[in-house]
Amino acid sequence: MSENAEDNAVSIPAQSDGAAKGAAKGATLTKDVAPGETLLKVTGLQKHFPIRKGLLQRQVGAVRAVDGIDFEVRAGETLGVVGESGCGKSTMGRLITRLLEPTAGKVEFEGRDITHLGVSGMRPMRRDVQMIFQDPYSSLNPRHTIGTIIGAPFKLQGVEPEGGVKKEVQRLLSVVGLNPEHYNRYPHEFSGGQRQRIGIARALALNPKLVVADEPVSALDVSIQAQVVNLLDDLQQELGLTYVIIAHDLSVVRHVSDRIAVMYLGKIVELADRESLYKAPMHPYTKALMSAVPIPDPRRRSAKSERILLKGDVPSPIAPPSGCRFHTRCWKATEICTKQEPPLIELKPGQQVACHHPENAEDQAPQDTVLLSAAKEAVELVAVGTAAELAAAEKASEAAVEETAVEETAVEKSAVEKSSDRPESTDK
Amino acid sequence: MTDLSKSSGAAMTEPVVSDSPAPTAFLEVRDLKVHFPTDDGLVKSVDGLSFTLEKGKTLGIVGESGSGKSVTSLGIMGLHTAGQYGKRKARISGEIWLDGTELLSADPDHVRKLRGREMAMIFQDPLSALHPYYTIGQQIVEAYRIHHDVDKKTAKRRAVEMLDRVGIPQPDKRVDNYPHEFSGGMRQRAMIAMSLVNNPELLIADEPTTALDVTVQAQILDLIRDLQKEFGSAVIIITHDLGVVAELSDDILVMYGGRCIERGPAEKVFYEPRHPYTWGLLGSMPRLDRDQQERLIPVKGSPPSLINIPSGCAFNPRCPYADVPKDNVTRTVRPELSEVGSQHWAACHMTQEERERIWTEEIAPKL
Missing domain, CATH: 3.40.50.300 (P-loop containing nucleotide triphosphate hydrolases)
Structure with missing residues (x-):
């Protein structure tokens, strides 16, 4: 029905006129934070959802969705957040946009503490922080026209854009590659x-500084995904936006992000520049996560030795494991991992990791070499593929130079058997 | 067979x-x-x-x-x-x-x-x-x-x-x-x-x-x-x-x-795809096993409605090469599967030489 609009979307010249205006407008607005400086700072952020039971609705426990995370987002960059379902990444997104009230910790935006601002206190802030939602079907009101939906931010903020709301909405539609004539649809x-583009146009309406996108492309087909990823890319370059992109797809995250945070059970386990993270992941979980991604290349199928297969499921966030939360599934776990929680420290410039025995870096607790007996049993050494296979695999991925060396030794690593004693289905 | x-x-x-x-x-x-x-x-x-x-x-x-x-x-x-x-x-x-x-x-x-x-x-x-x-x-x-x-x-x-x-x-x-x-x-x-x-x-x-x-x-x-x-x-x-x-x-x-629109051994479909839609799928995908691409190459437009499937080749409105074959044939005649290699079939109006050239010269280097 609106094929033309979609066609325009792909070619940037078609939207450059609108976008240029947007950029000019962005520049006139006060930009307090220069590119590269900290725009958003999060310290010790926690969100515990209480579990209430009984007649008195007494609190009997809490889902520790986000359990103490620290990071910062610099102006102009894209921070990618990855993790499996239930790791707290979406909750984190809702906390920094203050759609949820944090249990503890601090959120600072442009140096201002916004952790406990009320609705009216947040209102001026809402212009600067916007959100793009995962599901383009449920995040648009079916009874409102596109014009009303994209125009709503102006109404709520009491902003009268130059030339009127309608003109501005139509400009936004053309910026995101939709036909401005579809205003009344x-x-x-x-x-x-197209709906995801509408969501993006709405998020951009007030010239935000920070856009938090929660799984912006996971509901879309592959060919459409690429269109939206490219659109987000173009908008960032033209409007100087800062993104926090939350996604579970590691290849999408690598494509869009400058820095990436890997979350596991409410904690950040590794936070690093894209290149360092993908070339030399330090946290065993990051490594396992990346090796689990199926590679669209039938020739690499035989090189199975590259895969680290984690056993079992993510433990419940109601009673996360003691010490390092990953120790129940980690093949490198030692005594210290069960007792002491590793801090998130910078082991290499631009690469923070929370692990006692990181990969590709010096061991943080070398004296503690005794493997848990169970873990020792669980580690299986699988014969490595033939030399030819390895050579082919290496050739295909220049990134994996150091990795293959490590992977030759320990392959199908599995978790400490303990994890099976742990009630795996406590999520219900 | x-x-x-x-x-x-x-x-x-x-x-x-x-x-x-x-x-x-x-x-x-x-x-x-x-x-x-x-x-x-x-x-x-x-x-x-x-x-x-x-x-x-x-x-x-x-x-x-x-x-x-x-x-x-x-x-x-x-x-x-x-x-x-x-x-x-x-x-x-x-x-x-x-x-x-x-x-x-x-x-x-x-x-x-x-x-x-x-x-x-x-x-x-x-x-x-x-x-x-x-x-x-x-x-x-x-x-x-x-x-x-x-x-x-x-x-x-x-x-x-x-x-x-x-x-x-x-x-x-x-x-x-x-x-x-x-x-x-x-x-x-x-x-x-x-x-x-x-x-x-x-x-x-x-x-x-x-x-x-x-x-x-x-x-x-x-x-x-x-x-x-x-x-x-x-x-x-x-x-x-x-x-x-x-x-x-x-x-x-x-x-x-x-x-x-295309079928064949996995290796062929990934390394010698012979249909523009397969090219599009491969180009749309960010890949962990390759160096970072600058940009993804999406397929323009969106998938067709199954009630009004476009006449001719169903992919023609989204195909960047729809005008390569002569006489507007992509919009009028539905292409049938034809053999493009051993056990490998594709349904496209472009000649095999054209597709081979486009794949090796234009598409494959960008992936």
């Missing part, structure tokens, strides 16, 4: 990819 | 005339059409699909949402026409030969006996495919006892054995759990246990890992691969994730707008 008249 | 069993098990054949004799392949689908009449018009979900599959081999069916991949799998299982109102809902034509039996014209009771025993299915969302009121064990026992005349005790032993085989810890206790007591990955394992309990010879996995996290996905893919080796079944894996097909499939069939 309803969400159901658009395809998934 | 001569070296069919040698080169690749799930070898492809050209659409065959319908009165041809029973095939030799384990599974052969000929000119399958599944149409759904709706108020808005006829939805041509699958519009002439043919392929063959041998035992012990895996066929990957790839496509975007609405390309007809799931409808194909339900069609093979005979689930469109099952039930009281089935005949009114779907119009199915063509032939599906499973081990020498034609399923579409067969007696529904006979198909019912085959379903679950000869052919089984793993669904995308295990939570909605498992019954919440019954324990995992009861459901597996039911599936087993329908096809085997055994008492409950034996069947339950079999259920425990299957749960153990798919890697569920403490299977003797877990067998009495309800689906909600399992995590997502374990539910999918339980589903797999249920579908394999009768040792089916054909296993259809419809997006088996889409609802799962990557680490769990890796476990499940590994499991499917191992089980296939063990049982020697034929597997059809349906997915939109090219990574998953590359991991598992011997052959790949790419669907677009209800038709197959």
Whole structure:
């Protein structure tokens, strides 16, 4: 129905006129934070959802969705957040946009503490922090036209854009590659990819400084995913946006991010520049996560030795494991991991990791070499593929130079058997 | 078709005339059409699909949402026409030969006996495919006892054995759990246990890992691969994730707008694709195994509506090369599959030389 609009989307010249205006406008607004400086700072952020039971609704426990995380987002960059479901990445996104009230910790935006601002206190801030949601179907009101949806931020903020709301909305539509004439259409008249563009236009309406995108492309088809990823890329370059992109797809995150935070059970286990993270991951979990991604290359299938297969499931965030939370599934775990929680420290410039025995770096607790007996049993050494296979694999991925050396030794590593004693289905 | 069993098990054949004799392949689908009449018009979900599959081999069916991949799998299982109102809902034509039996014209009771025993299915969302009121064990026992005349005790032993085989810890206790007591990955394992309990010879996995996290996905893919080796079944894996097909499939069939636009051995489809849509899929995907691409190369536009499939080549409105063939042929004539290599077929109007040149000069370097 609106093929033309989608066609325009892919070619940037078609939208450059609108976008240029946007950039000019962005520049006139006060930009307090220069690119590269800290825009958002989070310290010790926690969110515990209480579990209440009984007649008196007494609190009997808590889901520790986010359990003490620290990071900062610099102006102009894209921070990617990855992790498996239940690791707290979406909760984190909702905390920094203050859609949820943090249990503890501090969120600073442009140096201002916004942790406990009320609704009215947050209102001026809302202009600067916007969100793009995962599901383009449920995040648009079916009874409102596109014009109303994208124009809503102006109404709520009492902003009268130059030339009127309608003109501005139409400009935004063309910026995101939709036909401005579709102003009066309803969400159901658009395809998934187009709806996601509408969500993006709404997020951009007030010239935000920070855009938090929670799984912006996971509901879309592969070919449409690429369109939206490219659009986000273009908008960042043209409007100087800062993104926090939350996703579970590691290849998408690598494509869009400058820095990446890996979360596991409410904690950041590794935070590093894209290149360092993907070339030489330090946390065993990061490594396992990346090796689990299926590679679209049938020739690499035989090189199975590259895969680290984690056994079992993520433990419940109601009673996370003591010490390092990953120790129940980690093949490198030792005594210290069960007792002492490793701090997130910078082991290499631009690469922070929370692990006692990191990969690709010096061991943080070398004296503690006694493997848990169970873990020792669980580690299986699998014969490595033939030399030819390895050579082919190495050739295909220049990134894995150091990695293959490590992977030759320990391959199908599995978790400490303890994890099976742990009630794995406590999530219900 | 001569070296069919040698080169690749799930070898492809050209659409065959319908009165041809029973095939030799384990599974052969000929000119399958599944149409759904709706108020808005006829939805041509699958519009002439043919392929063959041998035992012990895996066929990957790839496509975007609405390309007809799931409808194909339900069609093979005979689930469109099952039930009281089935005949009114779907119009199915063509032939599906499973081990020498034609399923579409067969007696529904006979198909019912085959379903679950000869052919089984793993669904995308295990939570909605498992019954919440019954324990995992009861459901597996039911599936087993329908096809085997055994008492409950034996069947339950079999259920425990299957749960153990798919890697569920403490299977003797877990067998009495309800689906909600399992995590997502374990539910999918339980589903797999249920579908394999009768040792089916054909296993259809419809997006088996889409609802799962990557680490769990890796476990499940590994499991499917191992089980296939063990049982020697034929597997059809349906997915939109090219990574998953590359991991598992011997052959790949790419669907677009209800038709197959390219099929062939996995290696060929990934390294010498001969259809612009396959190029588009490969270009749209960020890849972990390559250096960072500057930009993705998306396919413009969006997938076609199955009610108004574009005339000519269904992909022509989105195809950057639609004007390469002369006389506007892409918009008027529907291209048929033609052989572009050994066991490799593609449906495109461009000449093979043109496609080879575009792939090697324009597309491959950018990927």
